Amino acid sequence: MPDFARAQLRRQRINFGLFLGPALVLLFLFFVAPIVIDLGLAFTDMGRTLRVSQFTLENFERMFTRDTRLLGALGITFIFVVTTLGVFNVTFALLLALVTTAVPPRLGAFFRAVWLLPRMSPSVVYALLWLWVVDPNERGLLNQIVVHVFGLPPVDLRNNHPLLVIILANGFIGASLGMLIFTSAIRSIPEHLFHAARVDGAGSLAIVRHVTLPALRWPISYMTIHQTLSLLVSFEYILLITAGGPFYDTTVFSLYAYRRAFESGDYAYGAALSLILVVIGVVAALAMWRLMDMQRLLQPARIEVH
């Protein structure tokens, strides 16, 4: 090989290592490796001692036959995901997007900013605010209104209706992302279409039905899948607000795995439970990838000269 070509090849390799190397190392070490570890861990018997003594299918056996709490967790997960998704993340988000684009732009932007507050605040602060609002004694914000305005006895939402609380808390967060995406989609509808509809005689409701909603079909399906996945695996707010309680009353599947591992010390079992979520996650990620417009992201590179 002539010197020039060899030097170029060497430069190519160095560049590859220099530019992509760090990313590859970081991703493999802390993203890909854990997936593999989880796979292996699910088949061990690791407990509090953090030592592996044997490989076994015991975890899965426990999961499918002996674990009664699991069924409860599955039920709670189902109610939680379906309600939050259906009521807040998609429907309410759509409503917010439609309404904030129908009022003058500055006002719309202001209200959208307000609805972004929950998502933009640190989770601890947001959870703290919720705890204050639903505080069972008279100091809770909600109870102040209930007692002083309606004259009713104070309500204890945390203990009596914990599921409602986490649905609302997660719902506010979920609605804001959908609101952003739907608003951006609405804004990209060519204005002439609206003008044409107005001149054709359509009133506001008809315009929403015939011009706005058809253009939102794709964002809505994407959001539904994306948010379903997100609701299935995230438990941060639930952990902060109710810690999964009282007892296990608001423990969704993902939180259940976490609690089994870190509260009860059943690391292997927790890994096995997480494995289910990992599989769902991979499948959903692939499905969403199929759905998304990959052409632009996979555009061919500009140049080949090193």
Next chain:
Amino acid sequence: MAAVDSIAGGAVEARADWQALARRAWRTRFTGQSALLAFLVVVSVPILLPYFWMVVIAFTARTGGVASDVLWTACAVIVPAVLIYSVVHMSVGSRRLRLAIGITLVAIAGTLLLALVGGKLHLDNFRFLTRANFVEELRTKATSGRQFPSVWTAFSNSLALALSQTVIILTVASLAGYYISRFAFRGRNVFLQGLLVLHAFPAMTLIIPIFLMLYWIGLLDTIIGVMLVLAAIELPFYVFVMKGFFDGVPWDIEMSAMTDGATRRQAFRLVVLPQVRVGLIAVAVFAFIRAWEEYIFVRTFLIENTNWVMSLYLFWVADDVMGVDYGIVAAVAVFYVLPSLLLYVFCQKYLTQMTIGGIKG
């Protein structure tokens, strides 16, 4: 021709009463907009009120009390002021007049507030900033044997975590994003697809194996460990973002730099990087805020209280003290939120530049 007649003749019947139409149009437009606005206000109150309450409590509450009277008084002053101003805004056309009315309203509301609640304002709740053992002072004994570090320890830990994570992300994502944007290497498509899958993949499911891995490596309970994990998890997203920014830089700039004698790396450093300055700032701010607000990973991976970050600090303070003193907790919360809030407000226009394939993050 029949078609022509029916079409031409039809217009005669449509000669309408223009006055009535105009009146009806004005009415529906007014009621429609008012209804929409009312709806927005009603649903936004449950969000605004708690935040406002938190700020109020931080500055007025005393041990054992919650100072809700201050809150309602403040609302009673502010809400009518806002309502009056919005009516004025919609009916008065002249911008100068609106500004004048607005300023007078603010002045009136301000003096009213000062008169009514000014006396109750105090900074006592912020004593956690100077007195490290405020928890023991509140409870006769420290609960669950937990010792509280100084808030400044937590603050500096948070700062260290956020800054180092940001630096790592900026470097790694820029390098990788640039390479993907410019070079057609073998496996590029596979790499991109892999990144996409990782990006869509929910990282929280991996919290248990990551915990174990950190334990085995020996990085459990260290800021470095958390920082590496956070950086890795967010990386796919930021690589795409940086790639997007690099895609926007025309490659003839680099080509002319290279024909001028620069190597690839020099061209990258001297010519291309300055062009994506906006992207770099956006990524830096976003990554910083994200790390500042992180809770679940730090909770799982950090154990010793000298390693606490602000989010953990706030959580445990609330856990210990909330039944007794709302004020301090609120004050800590306000202190915690301030940096990210300031960043948001001042870097707004950078943050809105972030896109990934058309979907703004």
Next chain:
Amino acid sequence: MARVELKNLRKEWLGATAAVAGVDLAIEDGAFVAVLGPSGCGKTTTLMMLAGIYQPTSGEITFDGARVNDVEARGRNVGIVFQSYALYPNMSVLDNVMFPLRFKTIERTEAERRAREIAALVRVDGLLDRRPSQLSGGQQQRVALARALVKRPHLLLLDEPLSNLDAGLRLTMRTEIRRIQRELGVTTILVTHDQIEATTMADRVVVMNGGRVEQEGAADDLYERPDTLFVASFIGSPPINLFEGQADAGVAKFHEATITLSEPVRGPVVLGIRPESLQAAERGTPARVTAAEPMGREVLYTADSAFGVIRFLEAGAEPRHREGDNVHLDFSPASALLFDKASGRRMDARIAV
């Protein structure tokens, strides 16, 4: 059908100069009027105000004498064809055309009948099941036209209807639109920047510039008697030759040429001579050809003359003069136009005979 009047119409966008700065116009029932002007002259804004999409800042719009400023778009019974056609992408052609009828109290069968009828008139009846994305530009435009007409509008508005079409299609659609307008007799206002479109399709042409009406009238009126410099240079292709000069006591000097005027004019003036009014002849102003561009049916020559750089036309595909040739350009004094440079207005003074 309606008689439309615009009275001192103004539209100002917040903080910017007026897009429409006082327009007065009266359009008879059943007339076909073209509003002609360069981009940004306010013609599309005026159209949108007629449709009710934009609200005028001040001034009045009346249909048959009744003020309609406050009537919403959907109450005005106006049909509009946008430059982009704005067809609803998720509906079939038939549904697109039927769409306006949803908001009137008509039975579905009757609505479908009317839609098919208008589709036949506009000649898209074979495409009723297709989606807009499956249609060509010309077909999309006809569908847009059908949709605008199906509601039997008082007024038909066309925003640059031919600009997105290729040359051959343009010719066809020009005749089509003219035919349909004549058959239906609907008052039509067409907005365009193409003077050929304006002069060949409409009965009357309104020339707009900078938010105001420069001149209105029949096409040949505008051509032969332009009121302003702008109209003179906008109408006529190739554009009119303009020479700046100074006049004193009825004698005007342009570059190196001096001519006597019919009136004792004084001050800076502009002389306009159309390329088609000039002929290379035995006697006339001497000029030396610098370029010859064959344009199909005729040849456009550029030459240096005493007046300055001048352009003239000659019929025939082959150029008869070459670069460097000396010619004599003759023209009838009556065809030359004189303008006051400061105001841009045409003067009654002519070249003295």
